[in-house]
Amino acid sequence: xxxxxxxxxxxxxxxxxxxxxxxxxxxxxxxxxxxxxxxxxxxxxxxxxxxxxxxxxxxxxxxxxxxxxxxxxxxxxxxxxxxxxxxxxxxxxxxxxxxxxx
Numbered sequence: 001x002x003x004x005x006x007x008x009x010x011x012x013x014x015x016x017x018x019x020x021x022x023x024x025x026x027x028x029x030x031x032x033x034x035x036x037x038x039x040x041x042x043x044x045x046x047x048x049x050x051x052x053x054x055x056x057x058x059x060x061x062x063x064x065x066x067x068x069x070x071x072x073x074x075x076x077x078x079x080x081x082x083x084x085x086x087x088x089x090x091x092x093x094x095x096x097x098x099x100x101x102x
Contacts, residue, residue: 002062003102004071006084007054009094014087016043019056022087025080030060033074035067053089054096068099 010019023041030039041058044051062068071077088094 001102002065002068003100004060004062004068005057005096005098005100006059007057007096008084008087009053009089010056010087011089011094018087019043022080022083023056023058025076026058026060029071029074029076029080033067033071035063036071037061037063053094 023039026041027039030036038061039058040060042056044055044057060071062071084095085091
Protein backbone atom coordinates (compact mmCIF):
# COMPACT_ATOMS: atom_id res chain seq x y z
CA UNK A 1 0.00 0.00 0.00
CA UNK A 2 1.19 3.51 -0.79
CA UNK A 3 0.36 6.30 1.67
CA UNK A 4 0.23 9.70 -0.05
CA UNK A 5 0.75 12.51 2.48
CA UNK A 6 0.35 16.17 1.53
CA UNK A 7 0.97 19.08 3.91
CA UNK A 8 0.09 22.63 2.89
CA UNK A 9 1.06 26.00 4.26
CA UNK A 10 -1.89 28.10 3.09
CA UNK A 11 -1.69 31.86 2.71
CA UNK A 12 -3.16 33.60 5.79
CA UNK A 13 -5.99 35.18 3.77
CA UNK A 14 -7.31 31.87 2.36
CA UNK A 15 -10.69 31.19 3.98
CA UNK A 16 -11.21 27.84 5.69
CA UNK A 17 -14.20 27.13 3.42
CA UNK A 18 -11.95 27.42 0.34
CA UNK A 19 -9.60 24.84 1.84
CA UNK A 20 -12.50 22.55 2.71
CA UNK A 21 -13.88 22.87 -0.85
CA UNK A 22 -10.51 21.81 -2.30
CA UNK A 23 -10.30 18.89 0.11
CA UNK A 24 -13.89 17.84 -0.67
CA UNK A 25 -12.96 17.80 -4.35
CA UNK A 26 -9.91 15.63 -3.67
CA UNK A 27 -12.04 13.28 -1.57
CA UNK A 28 -14.51 13.00 -4.47
CA UNK A 29 -11.68 12.16 -6.89
CA UNK A 30 -10.43 9.53 -4.46
CA UNK A 31 -13.86 7.88 -4.34
CA UNK A 32 -14.00 7.61 -8.15
CA UNK A 33 -10.62 6.02 -8.84
CA UNK A 34 -9.93 2.31 -8.51
CA UNK A 35 -7.19 1.54 -6.02
CA UNK A 36 -7.56 4.88 -4.18
CA UNK A 37 -9.13 4.86 -0.75
CA UNK A 38 -9.65 6.54 2.59
CA UNK A 39 -9.09 10.26 1.99
CA UNK A 40 -8.57 11.98 5.36
CA UNK A 41 -7.78 15.67 5.60
CA UNK A 42 -8.18 18.83 7.60
CA UNK A 43 -6.55 21.36 9.89
CA UNK A 44 -3.96 20.29 12.43
CA UNK A 45 -5.07 20.03 16.03
CA UNK A 46 -1.72 18.82 17.31
CA UNK A 47 -1.02 19.54 20.97
CA UNK A 48 2.69 19.63 20.08
CA UNK A 49 2.16 22.74 17.91
CA UNK A 50 5.25 22.24 15.77
CA UNK A 51 3.54 22.43 12.36
CA UNK A 52 5.85 25.26 11.25
CA UNK A 53 3.05 26.83 9.24
CA UNK A 54 1.87 23.59 7.61
CA UNK A 55 -1.50 23.76 9.32
CA UNK A 56 -3.47 21.62 6.82
CA UNK A 57 -2.87 18.23 5.36
CA UNK A 58 -4.40 15.15 3.86
CA UNK A 59 -3.64 11.47 3.43
CA UNK A 60 -4.82 9.07 0.74
CA UNK A 61 -4.00 5.38 0.65
CA UNK A 62 -3.45 3.65 -2.70
CA UNK A 63 -3.30 -0.06 -3.41
CA UNK A 64 -0.08 0.31 -5.40
CA UNK A 65 2.13 2.72 -7.34
CA UNK A 66 -0.02 2.36 -10.47
CA UNK A 67 -3.11 3.55 -8.58
CA UNK A 68 -1.15 6.57 -7.31
CA UNK A 69 -0.02 7.32 -10.87
CA UNK A 70 -3.62 7.10 -12.08
CA UNK A 71 -4.57 9.69 -9.43
CA UNK A 72 -1.60 11.89 -10.37
CA UNK A 73 -2.62 11.83 -14.04
CA UNK A 74 -6.33 12.51 -13.35
CA UNK A 75 -7.50 15.86 -14.78
CA UNK A 76 -9.70 16.68 -11.77
CA UNK A 77 -6.77 16.03 -9.43
CA UNK A 78 -4.55 18.27 -11.54
CA UNK A 79 -7.10 21.12 -11.41
CA UNK A 80 -7.41 20.80 -7.62
CA UNK A 81 -3.62 20.63 -7.33
CA UNK A 82 -3.39 23.94 -9.18
CA UNK A 83 -5.78 25.41 -6.59
CA UNK A 84 -3.54 24.14 -3.78
CA UNK A 85 -0.49 25.75 -5.40
CA UNK A 86 -2.36 29.03 -6.04
CA UNK A 87 -3.39 29.26 -2.38
CA UNK A 88 -0.14 28.07 -0.77
CA UNK A 89 2.52 30.37 0.62
CA UNK A 90 5.17 30.61 -2.10
CA UNK A 91 3.18 28.42 -4.48
CA UNK A 92 4.66 24.94 -4.77
CA UNK A 93 7.17 25.84 -2.02
CA UNK A 94 4.28 25.82 0.47
CA UNK A 95 3.44 22.18 -0.22
CA UNK A 96 5.15 19.01 1.02
CA UNK A 97 4.39 15.61 -0.49
CA UNK A 98 5.55 12.27 0.88
CA UNK A 99 4.69 8.87 -0.61
CA UNK A 100 5.43 5.98 1.71
CA UNK A 101 5.36 2.30 0.84
CA UNK A 102 3.64 0.93 3.96
